[in-house]
Amino acid sequence: MRRYPRGMMTAASGTTLAEVAALMGDVARANILSALMDGRALTAGELAWHANVSAQTTSSHLGKLLEGRLITVERQGRHRYYRLASPQVAQVLENLMILSSQGPKRHRPIGPRDAALRAARTCYDxxxxxxxxxxxxxxxxxxxxxLQDGAGVVTDSGMRFLRDFGIKVERDHGSAQTARPLCRLCLDWSERRPHLAGRVGASLYTRCxxxxxxxxxxxxxxxxITDAGQAxxxxxxxxxxxxxxxxPS
Amino acid sequence: MRRYPRGMMTAASGTTLAEVAALMGDVARANILSALMDGRALTAGELAWHANVSAQTTSSHLGKLLEGRLITVERQGRHRYYRLASPQVAQVLENLMILSSQGPKRHRPIGPRDAALRAARTCYDxxxxxxxxxxxxxxxxxxxxxLQDGAGVVTDSGMRFLRDFGIKVERDHGSAQTARPLCRLCLDWSERRPHLAGRVGASLYTRCxxxxxxxxxxxxxxxxITDAGQAxxxxxxxxxxxxxxxxPS
DNA sequence: CGGTCGCTTCGGCCGCGATCGAAGCATTCG
DNA sequence: CGAATGCTTCGATCGCGGCCGAAGCGACCG
Known part of the structure; x- marks a missing residue:
């Protein structure tokens, strides 16, 4: 009756959709990935703290995430620094956050921690x-x-503005295939409105x-936001x- | 030592990232969602066939997907038609497919079924x-x-072309917030290059x-593709x- | 009306995998 | 060098959840 041996999918590649999703579907691993969503590289110990599980358990999870190519690792002395494998991974995570945040306005207990996140946070980079x-x-x-159709097209005045702001970005005509987009729009998880991502978003952030x-x-x-930032x-x-x-009031 | 009671996340909303991902992370459910990815509404029985599990099991899965707001249901006589809850769900699924498809070129056994998918398929709508x-x-x-920065901006000649092709689409200036984008780009899972989505992509498909x-x-x-289509x-x-x-040869 | 079909609910089975204790390697420090 | 730190591996536990058989429920059909 079963068309495939149990656990096998109609997949054409190494990993399957379900496998990737399952990697993100464990609470500890989701916490790990969320912690890495700010673009920084964190050590296994720090991730264990974020994931709220023991070091052994974390190690196991990190192994699986590595195998699933969702994260990468870099050794440095006796530390191992983990980071998200690509902006695409971050994007999927952000999309999942949007899916999980929408829904009926069930009582959502907003703690102080959460309030800070809603005010200003990093989204990967x-x-x-x-x-x-x-x-x-x-x-x-x-x-x-x-802003149109999910992308931000930077105008000439925009390029000038960015230059004056101390950011040097270049339009790369041609091979836009593999290159990172100049200015993506990223749907904000908490505000449900777009903010600037892509190379422009990243350099705006680092410049700030x-x-x-x-x-x-x-x-x-x-x-x-610092006092200098306020000004x-x-x-x-x-x-x-x-x-x-x-x-909002 | 544990900062939260087991299983609880640092979440602000009803469902958490991990819960949503876990919903997609089961093979049977992933098959169900993939089957719904073509935008059609399918009955529980058809989904059971696609998921490759019994009707009872499918019913349980559908209940969970409903609760997680990934799908919706519509009764019609003694049938129940299920469909994806929103294009956003489809987008996340497509993104997950991309993540799972990239990776080293491990031997990928391409069956005839797969070849057909790579040639032409629907991606939600x-x-x-x-x-x-x-x-x-x-x-x-x-x-x-x-094509720029992940979006397709339709030019005036494009609007004319679409009109001549028998498609009526309108630019909606203003509230682009909630409205569906005119022409999104969707990264093609198999080709790894963008194809047209959004309202333009959908109406191109239905017109065809x-x-x-x-x-x-x-x-x-x-x-x-039919003979008429070839021509x-x-x-x-x-x-x-x-x-x-x-x-490709 | 009984019979069939479509789907869900209930109950019990069973296996996967998340978890941690203990031990094992590396690396750094005193 | 021995001790401490950071992380992984091994082994064993155990609970969650996917699975199906049987039964229940509603809709349509003759």
Whole structure:
């Protein structure tokens, strides 16, 4: 009656959809992957803390994630640094977060930890949350990017603006196949509106980091806006950080 | 030592990332979801066949998928028709397929079933496979759409072309927030290159169906090009269907 | 009406895999 | 060098969940 031997799929490749999904479907592993969603490389010990399980268990999980090519590892002394294997993995995780966040407004207990995430956080290698969305809105309002159909097309004025801001990005005509897109739109998990990803999103974030406008939290993806950042975002982007931090009334 | 009670996540919403992923992470359920990926609504019995498990087991799985809001159900007589809850679910599934398909070129046994899928198939509500990619290529080559940064921006000539082809699509300026994007790009799972999705992709597909250029297969997402389609694709899109069907040499 | 079909519910079986304790390797430090 | 740290491997436990048989329930058919 069974068409295939148990556990086998109609797959053409090494790993199957179900296998990949199952890797993400364990609570401990999902915590590990979520912790890695901020783009940093973390040690096995740190990941064990995030995953909330013992070191042995974590090691086992990391082995499976490695085998499934969702993460990569890099040895450094007696530490092993793990990171997400690719932006695509991060994208799938973000998409899953969107799926899981939508649904009826069941009582959602928003803790202080969560509030910080909603205000400003990293999404793999770019900014998200109210801050990230505000940045995207401003860039769109000034027509530095044209938000359309899930992508942001950077205009000439946008390229100028970015250059003035201290970011050097280049349009690469041609082989857009394998190259990373200049300016993707990433649907914000908490705001349900797009923020800027791709190379532009990433360099905006690192530039803000370099200028000390934002600092990363130690144990979460939350990002804190510094005093310099308050001033900078207001001057350059006309963004009221108090509104961003405090959230909608 | 454990920071949360076992099984609980740092979640803010009803369902968690891990729960959603776990739903997709079971082989039977993944088969069910994959079967629904062609956009059709299928009965529980048909899904049981696709999932390759008994009716009871399927019913249990469908209940879980319903609870997780990945699918919806519609009663009709003594049948129950299930379909994917949203295009977003389909997108996540497609992304997962991409993740699972990439990896080292381990021997991939390509069966005839698989060959058909690679030639032409549906991807939720639009065309994919070599045919879908060829369509996107042609639209890009003639500058009917500009492929950039993960989105296809439809040009004026593109709008004209679509109108002449018998498709009426409208740019909706404004509230692009909730509305479905006009022309998304969807990374093709088998070709690893973009094909057209969004409203344009969907209406291209249905128009081809209406004109009898393609017909759906009964039990798979594969799509067959008819004789009329051979002529039509050649005349209108300059697409050589023999190349599409036979695949790369 | 009984009979069939489509689907779900119940109950029990069983296996996979997540988990941790203990031990085993590396690396660094004193 | 021995001790501590970071991480992995081994082994054993055990609970969750996928699975099916049997039964229940509703819809359609003759």
């Amino acid at each position: 770019h900014l998200a949350g109210r801050l990230g969305v505000a940045l995207a809105d401003m860039m769109a309002a000034r027509e530095h990017v044209v 980091l370099d200028m000390g406008w934002v600092v990363r939290s130690k144990d979460s993806r939350a990002v804190k 900078g975002f207001a001057a350059t982007f006309q963004i009221s950080c108090s509104a961003v931090v405090e959230g | 639009h065309l994919a496979g070599r045919l879908g990619v060829a369509l996107a290529d042609m639209m890009a080559a003639r500058e009917h759409v500009v 169906l209406d004109m009898g250029w393609v017909v759906r297969s009964k039990d798979s997402r594969a799509v067959k 039509g694709f050649a005349a209108t899109f300059q697409i050589s269907c023999s190349a599409v069907v036979e695949g």
